[in-house]
Amino acid sequence: MDKNKKIIELKNISKSYDGVTVLDNIQLHIYDNEFLTLLGPSGCGKTTTLRMIGGFETPDTGDVLFLGERINDLPAHKRNVNTVFQRYALFPHLNVFDNVAFPLKEKKVPREEIEEKVTEMLKLVKLTGFEKRNVTNLSGGQQQRVAIARALVSRPQVLLLDEPLGALDLKLRKDMQQELKSIQKATGITFIFVTHDQEEALSMSDTIVVMSDGRIQQIGTPTDIYNEPKNAFVADFIGESNIVDGIMREDFKVTFSGHTFECVDKGFAKNEPVDVVVRPEDVDIVPLEKGMLQGLITSVTFMGVHYEIIVDINGFKWMIQTTDFAAEGEKVGIFIEPDAIHIMKKSEYSGMFGDYSSYSMEMDELSVVESEDEE
Amino acid sequence: MKGHRNSVTRMALAPYSVWALLFILVPLVFVAYYAFTDNNMHFTLDNITKFFTAKSTVTGDNGETLQVRTYMVIFWRSVKLAVISTIVCLLMGYPIAYIIARARPKVQKTIITLIMIPMWMNFLIRTYAWMTILQDTGLLNNLLANLHLGRMHIIGTESAVVIGMVYDYLPYMILPIYSIMAKLDTRLLEAAHDLGCNNISTLRRVVFPLSLPGVVSGVTMVLIPSISTFYISQKLGNGKFFLIGDAIEGQYVANNLHFAAAIAFILMVILLIAMALMKRYTDSRVAGGV
Numbered sequence: 001m002d003k004n005k006k007i008i009e010l011k012n013i014s015k016s017y018d019g020v021t022v023l024d025n026i027q028l029h030i031y032d033n034e035f036l037t038l039l040g041p042s043g044c045g046k047t048t049t050l051r052m053i054g055g056f057e058t059p060d061t062g063d064v065l066f067l068g069e070r071i072n073d074l075p076a077h078k079r080n081v082n083t084v085f086q087r088y089a090l091f092p093h094l095n096v097f098d099n100v101a102f103p104l105k106e107k108k109v110p111r112e113e114i115e116e117k118v119t120e121m122l123k124l125v126k127l128t129g130f131e132k133r134n135v136t137n138l139s140g141g142q143q144q145r146v147a148i149a150r151a152l153v154s155r156p157q158v159l160l161l162d163e164p165l166g167a168l169d170l171k172l173r174k175d176m177q178q179e180l181k182s183i184q185k186a187t188g189i190t191f192i193f194v195t196h197d198q199e200e201a202l203s204m205s206d207t208i209v210v211m212s213d214g215r216i217q218q219i220g221t222p223t224d225i226y227n228e229p230k231n232a233f234v235a236d237f238i239g240e241s242n243i244v245d246g247i248m249r250e251d252f253k254v255t256f257s258g259h260t261f262e263c264v265d266k267g268f269a270k271n272e273p274v275d276v277v278v279r280p281e282d283v284d285i286v287p288l289e290k291g292m293l294q295g296l297i298t299s300v301t302f303m304g305v306h307y308e309i310i311v312d313i314n315g316f317k318w319m320i321q322t323t324d325f326a327a328e329g330e331k332v333g334i335f336i337e338p339d340a341i342h343i344m345k346k347s348e349y350s351g352m353f354g355d356y357s358s359y360s361m362e363m364d365e366l367s368v369v370e371s372e373d374e375e
Numbered sequence: 376m377k378g379h380r381n382s383v384t385r386m387a388l389a390p391y392s393v394w395a396l397l398f399i400l401v402p403l404v405f406v407a408y409y410a411f412t413d414n415n416m417h418f419t420l421d422n423i424t425k426f427f428t429a430k431s432t433v434t435g436d437n438g439e440t441l442q443v444r445t446y447m448v449i450f451w452r453s454v455k456l457a458v459i460s461t462i463v464c465l466l467m468g469y470p471i472a473y474i475i476a477r478a479r480p481k482v483q484k485t486i487i488t489l490i491m492i493p494m495w496m497n498f499l500i501r502t503y504a505w506m507t508i509l510q511d512t513g514l515l516n517n518l519l520a521n522l523h524l525g526r527m528h529i530i531g532t533e534s535a536v537v538i539g540m541v542y543d544y545l546p547y548m549i550l551p552i553y554s555i556m557a558k559l560d561t562r563l564l565e566a567a568h569d570l571g572c573n574n575i576s577t578l579r580r581v582v583f584p585l586s587l588p589g590v591v592s593g594v595t596m597v598l599i600p601s602i603s604t605f606y607i608s609q610k611l612g613n614g615k616f617f618l619i620g621d622a623i624e625g626q627y628v629a630n631n632l633h634f635a636a637a638i639a640f641i642l643m644v645i646l647l648i649a650m651a652l653m654k655r656y657t658d659s660r661v662a663g664g665v
Contacts, residue, residue: 054569055568055569056565056568075568075573076565076568076569077568077569077570077571077572077573081569082569082570083565083566083569085562085565085566086562087562089560089562089563089565089566090566091563091566091567091581091585092585093584093585102567102570102580103570103571106570106571106572106576106580107571150570151569151570154570154571
């Protein structure tokens with residue numbers, strides 16, 4: 001990533017359809033050679049943002065800059081930006097070779113050069129020997145690769161990927177994540193990737209942009225976003241979080257669940273109400289008398305590597321991930337290290353997330369399936 | 376189990392099979408039978424050879440008398456007018472279908488209904504309507520005269536016949552192309568733009584190849600009825616452009632059933648061959664696609 005070269009800038013972008021705001025004052029810059037992910041749930045505006053960079057949407061207000069130049073009204077075919085579409089959008093009347101050669105033929109590239117470049121691209125996406133195959137007979141993963149080859153063959157400066165892995169099964173998805181990452185490194189092209197899958201975003205990106213309700217909630221590296229979420233939405237969307245109401249007594253001292261803890265955050269007003277985030281893996285279960293808090297175990301689920309334990313503490317359900325077994329119905333003590341506590345300012349999302357009282361794995365999976373068919 | 380299922384399927388299909396047999400196959404067999412028999416129902420090839428050899432005398436442009444093969448002249452004239460009509464229908468129908476398919480769903484429905492409404496009227500009446508429009512003192516010429524553009528002589532020309540055919544058969548070109556275009560995935564168009572195509576090259580490289588199946592069925596549905604059409608030429612061509620359909624009608628009216636059947640039979644064979652060739656060509660063009 002080249003921090004000195006901003007390849008794309010979005011300035012004060014807003015957009016609404018039929019009076020419904022889809023994007024609300026988006027500010028974003030993307031560096032050359034960056035792998036940037038737009039992450040968020042259905043309808044958060046991530047795809048609209050991507051389509052604006054691709055040239056398929058125009059902002060109501062604000063500017064899209066490409067290498068410092070305003071490109072709001074530049075049509076898609078004149079932008080040095082290519083897209084891998086959600087369902088690939090391969091041309092069914094052309095075979096693999098002709099699909100990949102499509103943009104080169106439009107540019108009237110000489111035949112030998114086309115052949116050379118297409119062969120090289122098919123090698124990059126591991127589809128050598130598939131030249132004459134009909135695209136409609138390929139598997140999802142193979143179609144995906146053709147789409148990537150087609151989008152990369154004319155060497156765009158930016159590649160846009162709109163949930164490209166959404167339709168693949170889990171195993172293939174993991175493989176393609178690795179491959180996309182290595183293709184990005186090998187080509188040095190800026191990738192802007194849209195997904196609602198937080199794991200995908202964490203494992204692939206240089207930078208993650210978390211979006212919700214048409215606004216950017218946080219921009220940062222994967223570790224920043226995970227360790228220092230800015231508000232309850234980000235904390236809940238990225239990974240698992242227990243989010244409780246707290247009061248910042250003074251610097252490095254916070255009270256929640258009836259106990260005052262030491263923490264590592266400062267800079268809040270005296271007695272300011274805050275949101276407190278504690279990740280499930282950072283909570284320790286200890287004997288009742290040694291605990292800072294006491295609670296009752298209401299459910300235990302074996303997850304393979306660890307147990308997922310729900311503990312009721314003063315009516316608030318905490319999720320704890322631990323490799324030690326504890327039995328359901330047991331009363332236990334809870335111990336939290338100072339650096340496991342992360343303090344956030346109150347936001348509009350306060351109180352909406354972070355309680356596991358209605359938690360169940362099935363619900364989580366269902367909501368993922370639903371959101372795959374969005375946009 | 377499988378045998379049982381098959382017999383159920385067959386029984387369910389029985390009414391349609393009977394219908395197809397009675398109303399499609401049997402008439403065709405009769406046409407073929409009549410084509411190869413004489414008035415005494417004896418086998419003969421005379422009717423067929425008559426079509427290719429019958430001659431008549433016409434007066435040429437310079438007043439000289441010419442011997443021509445009557446039915447070959449009529450046949451080629453029919454082919455020519457039908458091909459011209461089909462081309463005009465395609466040139467008009469394709470953009471119309473494209474525009475409809477890109478319109479909002481509500482607008483699409485309205486336009487399709489408007490296109491269908493004339494089809495609810497008998498085509499004889501529609502042809503009569505065109506007579507009043509195209510006559511030397513008809514609507515069109517009066518309009519032209521009022522605009523001081525001068526009158527045009529249209530009725531009784533080949534153009535009038537083509538206008539009549541295009542009017543009658545245009546919906547059969549628009550509808551199949553529209554139905555293919557309406558199903559066209561808009562993401563393919565976005566992909567084409569994304570990969571550097573402007574509107575024209577998107578149309579040429581993506582929309583047109585993918586709409587070919589619609590074009591083929593549109594062309595078939597216009598070409599075949601317009602080759603065998605009758606009456607339009609009599610009314611709008613003032614009887615000067617006798618077409619193969621008119622010839623068949625004329626022979627039936629004159630009670631020459633066997634010769635009428637022979638012309639119909641020959642026309643059918645020629646059309647079948649033409650369709651087979653066209654299908655082969657387009658199959659190779661859209662191989663595997665769509």
